[in-house]
Amino acid sequence: MLTIYGVYKSRATRTLWMAEELGIEYNHIPVIQARKLEAPLAEGARVNTHSPAYTAINPMGAIPTIDDDGFVLSESLAINLYLAKKYGAALGPQDLAEESLMIQWALFVATEIEGNALKISTAAAEGRMESEAGKAEVEAAARLLRRPFAALEAKLSQSEYLVGDRFTAADINAAEVVRYAQPHAPLLDAHPHVRDWLLRCQARPAFQAMWEARANEVE
Secondary structure (H helix, E strand, C coil): CEEEECCCCCCHHHHHHHHHHHCCCEEEECCECHHHCCCCCCCCCCCECCCHHHHCCCCCCCCCEEEECCEEEECHHHHHHHHHHHHCHHHCCCCHHHHHHHHHHHHHHHHHHHHHHHHHHHHHHCCCCCCHHHHHHHHHHHHHHHHHHHHHHHHHCCCCCCECCECCHHHHHHHHHHHHHCCCHHHHHCCHHHHHHHHHHHCCHHHHHHHHHHHCCCC
């Protein structure tokens, strides 16, 4: 059976959403980030990213990780491409060209969007969006996101989804990265096709189920 390691409030959301889309059985072990615990290595501490039991599985101590009947894989974007190809039918690539495009979009969002989008997400999570320093940080990040968002806008002005004119793993991977920038509405409003695509992805029942579980997660 597939086992997914990682709490919902982490990049594991990508893999947990994918599992919901696939409708496959899986075991979920909510490994929490060590930084969220006062003494992550203390006796009786929750299983976390510094726990020896977990670093034996993923020496980097990052989440998520999967164990699929003995095959261990980390890095959320790679995990999703693997799951889509193995279990995904329409969610996975239909040929080499589609597989290459899914890899392209995963690398694109990871290198061109995620870092600056996370700055926006963090500012929002920490309640700094309205402070002068927070506004300046968010605006700087948004400014650097305009070029990659313009590239996404151009693609999504021609198609509702990123690969093959259908919802695929590429959309899950990209949407979960673009989501980090969602608190800054002006950036999304300036790219209406990106905004509408993101909302379309988030309206899917599998995303909604994952998001409800995330909201109810006890930290």
